[in-house]
Amino acid sequence: MLILQVLALEPAHGYAIAQRLLQISRAVVQVNQGSLYPALHRLEQKGWLESEWRQSDAGRDAKFYVLTRTGRKQLVLEKESWGRLTEAVRLIFEAGN
Numbered sequence: 001m002l003i004l005q006v007l008a009l010e011p012a013h014g015y016a017i018a019q020r021l022l023q024i025s026r027a028v029v030q031v032n033q034g035s036l037y038p039a040l041h042r043l044e045q046k047g048w049l050e051s052e053w054r055q056s057d058a059g060r061d062a063k064f065y066v067l068t069r070t071g072r073k074q075l076v077l078e079k080e081s082w083g084r085l086t087e088a089v090r091l092i093f094e095a096g097n
Contacts, residue, residue, distance in 0.1 A: 001078040002029065003039060004048065004071055013054075013062035014040060040065055048074050 006012065006020045014036055021029045043049045048071030056062040067075070 001075065001082065003036075003043060004067060004075040004078065007049065007065055007067040008072065008075060011064045011066040013056055013064050015062075016056075017065070043071070046074075047071070 002021055003017060006017050006024075009020070012020065014033065017040075018031045018033070018036055021031055040049065040051075044051055044065070048068055049065045050068055051063050051065050053061055054064045
């Protein structure tokens with residue numbers, strides 16, 4: 001879900017996705033490349049992302065990922081699911097008070 005959210009902001013290559021997650025989360029969410037690239041591949045296989053080769057800001061060729069229409073719909077579903085989960089956790093914590 002976090003990868004989809006970052007790509008909803010703008011297309012990005014893998015390293016930029018990891019850096020954006022780090023920046024937005026104030027260094028709480030750290031993604032290593034060993035898990036990021038397989039996740040990107042799975043999301044692409046599901047049709048939630050598309051990729052294309054472009055030049056990065058550093059002038060190097062990089063595989064940029066773009067959120068598809070299906071990916072945007074999935075992001076909405078994931079956010080709704082996350083909202084239900086966080087509400088359930090809140091209720092459980094409050095039951096102990």
